[in-house]
Amino acid sequence: MNRFEELLIEEIPSLRRYARALCGDHVQADDLVQECLLRAVSRRKLWIGRRGMRPWLFTILHNIYVNSLRRLSSSPVVASIENLERQSASEQDADLHCVVSDFEKALRQLSDEQREVLLLVGLEQMSYKEISKITRVPVGTVMSRLSRAREQLRQSLEGDIKPAIIKRVK
């Protein structure tokens, strides 16, 4: 195994975490990560090590995610039985966890663009500049998306009475 592969493997956990936050479904998220890794490997010559591995991978992941959204919105959703089962399983899972559900619901209701920026800031702790490169929009746009996302989420916080105490009941 070479340095490139080592670096790639190091980033898998954070890619998965971010993809899961984006998709809300871990099987879909791993599909996304798998595609991202395959593309990274096939374009390894484009990675010169100048930019860190992380922003590069997140950029690839972003592009795949955005393209898949376009595909989804332009084609009817055909759900296989397996997917339906998965879905109901993850719904049950969500019931079990029952963590701060108002907040999670609000998170789901953000636009894809807003959620992406919010997650890159909050979850991945990336700088506005890095996010601007990944999502290919100006820093000002990153900030306005972030601001709108936080504004919406703030309202859901106010609905919650005891935020940190409601832990999963398992």
Next chain:
Amino acid sequence: MKQGNEIVTEDDLHKYVDGELADTKAGIIAAAVAADESLKEKVDQYREINRRVREIYDEKQPGPLPARLLIAVSARSGLPVMRIAASVLWFLIGGLLGYVLQGQLDSNEFVRPLPVEAAFAHAVFVPEVRHPVEVNAAEQEHLNAWLSKRLARPIAAPDLRLAGYALIGGRLLPDAHRPAAQFMFEDSAGQRITLYIRHSLDGRASSFSYAQSNEFGIVYWVDDGLAYALTAAADKALLTKAAEIVYSQVNL
């Protein structure tokens, strides 16, 4: 510092929360926030949002890395046909082999982890109606001799009748480095189980490990320089029982 008189913009607050401000400016905003209850409330809420996002998704860290992600990393580009074939197989195998990253990285078997290779071979040949094996059980002596020759090790099909499986036959398979062997068995209901055998690359003996995909379970181990993997759409208990039989026969 003109506390309270500073015009603090919405952007300043976000930048302040996210550590995007230079020290001087951050100090000014910190002072303004401290002096203004409504600004402080906003800042706290933004921080709370970050905290919750991390809380939600850190908790949802799943178990071990799925093997398919490791394979993606070691995939060589340039063979689109292979990639398509692989994705079809992954669909069959169902993706998530509960596979442990640690240990695999230390060993050369990383490139094509044993349970993954075995599950691929299982997924390909088990559905075969007419040609599930190259040499069938009627020619068992020939099968054993042939595979022993190709693997350069004495190899014999184990007797799994105690676990309810009869030998169908076996085949030679390509593995990453050297030829490998697959024996296939069937129970009275037509359920098939395969035993995959290849040379262990690091040769270290290991105890039974278990990997699970949506479709199959795999029990695998390394013994005396050979790596074994039993794969079937069966539960862990049954596979382990069969594995114990194989192990005891190999070590007679």
